[in-house]
Amino acid sequence: xSMQKAVDNSRSSNAGLSMDNQEKLLADALQNVRQHAFAxxxxxxxxxxxEGLKHAANMLGELRTSLLSPKNYYELHVVVVEELHHLxxxxxxxxxxxRGSHDLYEVVQYAGNIVPRLxxxxxxxxxxxxxxxxPRREVLRDLVEMCRGVQHPLRGLFLRNYLLQCVKSLLPxxxxxxxxxxxxxxxxxxxxxxxLNFSEMNKLWVRMQYQGHTRDLQRREQERRELRxxxxxxxxxxxxxxxxxxxxxxxxxxxxxMEQVVSCRDSIAQEYLMECIIQVxxxxxxxxxxxxxxxxxxxxxxxxxxxxxxxxxIDRLTAYSTRDxxxxxxxxxxxLFDIFSEQIAEVVKSRINMPPEDIVALQSALLNLSLKxxxxxxxxxxxxxxxxxxxxxxxxxxxxxxxxxxAAKELVKMLKIPIDCYDILDVLKLNHYKLVLxxxxxxxxxxxxMYIINSILDKETIIPTAEQVTQLFxxxxxxxxxxxxxxxxxxxQTITNEDFVEEQNLVARLYNNFQAPNDPxxxxxxxxxxxxxxxxxxxxxxRFTYPPIIMQAYALTFRYKNIxxxxxxWEKKCQKLFQLCNQLINTxxxxxxxxLPLRLYxxxxxxxxxxxxxNAETIAYEFFSQVHDNEKVLACLKxxxxxxxQIMDQSVQVQLYNELLNTYxxxxxxxxPDIDITLLNSLIExxxxxxxxxxxxxxxxxxxxxxxxxxxxxxQQSQLEKFQGLQINN
Amino acid sequence: MAxxxxxxxxxxxxxxxxxxxxxxRYDPPANFLEIEVLNPExxxxxxKRYTDYEIRMRTNLPVFRLxxxxxxxxxxxxxxxxxxxxxxxxxxxxxxxxxAWQRQVxxxxxxxxxIFEDEFIEERRKGLEQFINKVAGHPLxxxxxxxxxxxxxxxIDHDKYVPGKVRNS
Numbered sequence: 030x031s032m033q034k035a036v037d038n039s040r041s042s043n044a045g046l047s048m049d050n051q052e053k054l055l056a057d058a059l060q061n062v063r064q065h066a067f068a069x070x071x072x073x074x075x076x077x078x079x080e081g082l083k084h085a086a087n088m089l090g091e092l093r094t095s096l097l098s099p100k101n102y103y104e105l106h107v108v109v110v111e112e113l114h115h116l117x118x119x120x121x122x123x124x125x126x127x128r129g130s131h132d133l134y135e136v137v138q139y140a141g142n143i144v145p146r147l148x149x150x151x152x153x154x155x156x157x158x159x160x161x162x163x164p165r166r167e168v169l170r171d172l173v174e175m176c177r178g179v180q181h182p183l184r185g186l187f188l189r190n191y192l193l194q195c196v197k198s199l200l201p202x203x204x205x206x207x208x209x210x211x212x213x214x215x216x217x218x219x220x221x222x223x224x225l226n227f228s229e230m231n232k233l234w235v236r237m238q239y240q241g242h243t244r245d246l247q248r249r250e251q252e253r254r255e256l257r258x259x260x261x262x263x264x265x266x267x268x269x270x271x272x273x274x275x276x277x278x279x280x281x282x283x284x285x286x287m288e289q290v291v292s293c294r295d296s297i298a299q300e301y302l303m304e305c306i307i308q309v310x311x312x313x314x315x316x317x318x319x320x321x322x323x324x325x326x327x328x329x330x331x332x333x334x335x336x337x338x339x340x341x342x343i344d345r346l347t348a349y350s351t352r353d354x355x356x357x358x359x360x361x362x363x364x365l366f367d368i369f370s371e372q373i374a375e376v377v378k379s380r381i382n383m384p385p386e387d388i389v390a391l392q393s394a395l396l397n398l399s400l401k402x403x404x405x406x407x408x409x410x411x412x413x414x415x416x417x418x419x420x421x422x423x424x425x426x427x428x429x430x431x432x433x434x435x436a437a438k439e440l441v442k443m444l445k446i447p448i449d450c451y452d453i454l455d456v457l458k459l460n461h462y463k464l465v466l467x468x469x470x471x472x473x474x475x476x477x478x479m480y481i482i483n484s485i486l487d488k489e490t491i492i493p494t495a496e497q498v499t500q501l502f503x504x505x506x507x508x509x510x511x512x513x514x515x516x517x518x519x520x521x522q523t524i525t526n527e528d529f530v531e532e533q534n535l536v537a538r539l540y541n542n543f544q545a546p547n548d549p550x551x552x553x554x555x556x557x558x559x560x561x562x563x564x565x566x567x568x569x570x571x572r573f574t575y576p577p578i579i580m581q582a583y584a585l586t587f588r589y590k591n592i593x594x595x596x597x598x599w600e601k602k603c604q605k606l607f608q609l610c611n612q613l614i615n616t617x618x619x620x621x622x623x624x625l626p627l628r629l630y631x632x633x634x635x636x637x638x639x640x641x642x643x644n645a646e647t648i649a650y651e652f653f654s655q656v657h658d659n660e661k662v663l664a665c666l667k668x669x670x671x672x673x674x675q676i677m678d679q680s681v682q683v684q685l686y687n688e689l690l691n692t693y694x695x696x697x698x699x700x701x702p703d704i705d706i707t708l709l710n711s712l713i714e715x716x717x718x719x720x721x722x723x724x725x726x727x728x729x730x731x732x733x734x735x736x737x738x739x740x741x742x743x744x745q746q747s748q749l750e751k752f753q754g755l756q757i758n759n
Numbered sequence: 760m761a762x763x764x765x766x767x768x769x770x771x772x773x774x775x776x777x778x779x780x781x782x783x784r785y786d787p788p789a790n791f792l793e794i795e796v797l798n799p800e801x802x803x804x805x806x807k808r809y810t811d812y813e814i815r816m817r818t819n820l821p822v823f824r825l826x827x828x829x830x831x832x833x834x835x836x837x838x839x840x841x842x843x844x845x846x847x848x849x850x851x852x853x854x855x856x857x858x859a860w861q862r863q864v865x866x867x868x869x870x871x872x873x874i875f876e877d878e879f880i881e882e883r884r885k886g887l888e889q890f891i892n893k894v895a896g897h898p899l900x901x902x903x904x905x906x907x908x909x910x911x912x913x914x915i916d917h918d919k920y921v922p923g924k925v926r927n928s
Binding site for chain 1: 768
């Protein structure tokens with residue numbers, strides 16, 4: 030290595046980089062460019078080629094500057110190239126009219142300064158190729174080699190970019206030499222050209238890292254990022270060549286690119302170029318070079334963010350494999366899951382400082398792949414979940430992932446993936462799902478549980494067996510019972526807290542989806558499971574979770590009634606159900622709201638009477654007699670009456686009035702104060718009025734009979750002194 | 760069709776290009792040298808005060824033994840270095856920032872703090888930084904032991920110091 034004078038990085042050399050100075054420098058340069066361009070165009074109009082080249086060289090001289098920032102240099106470059114286009118058009122035009130000069134390629138090489146010289150050489154070169162003045166293959170080779178003359182990073186990058194743009198449509202894209210013009214070159218020449226241009230540009234781009242004082246490093250790195258597309262364009266150009274196939278990609282293109290990417294050991298270059306490769310080349314190529322690509326990943330610099338590169342690749346291939354709705358696109362011999370699973374493990378092993386959230390993100394991508402590409406093979410998804418849990422167990426056994434951390438966020442994202450891909454019945458088959466859920470702290474568990482419920486409701490998934498309900502509750506435990514790690518939250522779990530209300534309402538709505546359509550016993554089983562689970566939730570939760578159980582129970586009694594021919598135990602079962610409901614409503618009375626239990630009792634009474642089972646009346650009375658306090662009884666009854674008046678369905682309403690009347694009678698017999706004959710009379714009158722409105726079909730016949738029974742009873746009792754003043758017509 | 764063959768014209772002949780190894784392509788250039796003069800501190804009291812500066816150096820030049828070092832030097836140390844280089848090396852040594860004799864007039868005769876005035880120290884610091892960067896970057900100066908002692912020995916031991924040349928370490 031030759032002895033070079035050390036670069037003087039003292040403060041004064043940065044004076045040129047101040048903002049105002051930059052603006053002025055650029056403005057001056059642009060003005061010069063315009064002037065030279067104007068002169069050039071004028072002499073070209075007069076057919077003076079040599080004069081034109083001279084002005085062009087002067088104009089191109091502005092691109093020799095070292096003083097402009099990359100952004101400003103780019104601005105300048107754009108304008109210069111635009112003006113150079115005039116020269117190009119002029120020359121092309123001359124050749125079209127048979128007036129072209131034949132020696133310009135040589136002439137411009139005598140230009141004094143290398144930057145103008147090479148821009149002119151490139152311009153003339155590609156005009157000459159198109160005009161068949163010079164052999165294509167030779168000129169392309171010459172140009173890409175000659176650009177070595179500019180080793181300054183910024184100037185070199187833009188020069189080579191100009192070269193690439195100029196030869197865009199000239200790169201040979203054929204298998205064999207064209208017989209007529211034997212020197213056009215083949216695809217192999219194009220590959221050589223672009224790969225050489227690429228490696229030179231990468232070299233210059235990386236060199237920028239060292240150009241200047243260490244205190245300006247951040248700015249330099251940002252400027253490098255702004256220029257990355259210049260280097261990436263080479264890869265784009267490669268992908269556009271039609272004669273590149275999987276074989277050539279695998280044996281020539283990728284290895285050559287990788288060689289540069291890996292050996293440059295520059296993290297900005299590596300991160301960008303790996304990503305670029307993934308995006309620019311077709312998925313089919315990636316599938317056939319997975320091992321090579323992933324091996325190169327492992328060799329990347331330690332500070333490269335490998336996570337994003339791997340995830341990018343996995344996601345792309347996942348999408349490819351499920352395109353058009355089929356899972357056919359991946360050839361049999363490529364076991365995507367195994368390959369990635371193994372490679373991710375290797376990568377994680379080799380990068381000891383990889384933060385946990387990155388590891389989780391990789392596992393998430395792998396999970397996504399498993400669920401989409403191996404849809405019905407749950408063992409893949411399970412494996413990923415199990416591994417994830419293992420990772421955290423190895424870090425700290427039985428410790429929760431702290432809330433709000435990036436790792437926690439990634440875990441939440443991960444747990445949402447199966448919920449999105451499958452319906453809950455399939456998710457329950459991933460029995461390691463809960464292992465990962467358990468890793469999270471309260472807040473994140475809460476988020477996931479809400480997500481699960483919302484998904485079930487949105488997808489309208491039916492959960493048909495008690496076992497599945499049990500498994501589901503296992504997952505949703507965070508919402509169902511008080512959690513040991515939610516100390517802060519517990520105090521806010523009352524109906525005054527909107528979030529709590531929303532949450533419990535959602536849990537309650539879930540019951541609608543617990544349906545065993547052809548199996549009432551299974552449904553009963555489900556109801557028992559629900560009861561067993563929710564009795565541990567505390568009163569505030571029961572307020573929401575009990576009523577749906579109760580309503581389901583009532584509905585079940587109707588189902589049992591319907592199959593009474595097939596099931597001789599149906600009445601016993603109904604009774605058990607009513608007892609269950611009684612128990613539940615009882616608990617609810619401890620809450621302060623009065624009308625909730627009441628409404629439930631009414632519903633129960635209604636159901637009981639509809640069922641018409643042997644002990645229906647007893648049951649109905651029992652419901653009503655649950656209210657212990659005398660004052661409350663009257664209040665209850667009054668409320669019941671009021672509620673009944675609001676019922677729309679005629680026959681239901683009539684039935685309820687009947688029930689009410691019976692209840693009043695019962696309490697009248699119990700000598701409850703405030704319940705007197707007048708009350709009874711008014712109710713009787715009401716009932717008689719309403720009765721006339723109902724139809725005479727079979728169902729209502731039954732109701733009429735019930736009411737008749739009541740009236741018969743009353744007529745009997747009217748003889749007694751107690752019932753003096755009773756008004757009952759026929 | 761013509762060719763681009765330029766064998767007849769020596770001026771525009773193509774030079775053979777030797778391929779460079781991958782290390783040479785991408786290694787950081789081996790001419791990295793940054794020296795900063797920072798953190799001026801005034802020591803002592805009254806008449807016995809003096810100011811010294813931190814000389815912080817980072818390099819990958821093979822000729823320097825340490826690739827990173829930090830020492831403290833005062834103005835007179837710079838003077839010493841300059842003297843050594845002028846005598847022994849063939850280079851034209853740049854000048855130091857001024858000695859500022861006027862400022863060294865006794866304190867009670869001055870309105871300000873003389874050579875311990877902040878503005879002055881900052882000016883001097885800049886001058887010293889320019890000086891040392893220019894000097895240390897010169898290949899001939901890099902061969903002089905005095906430069907290495909100045910930049911990389913914790914203290915300049917004038918008893919032990921013997922002038923001489925340094926080759927690549």
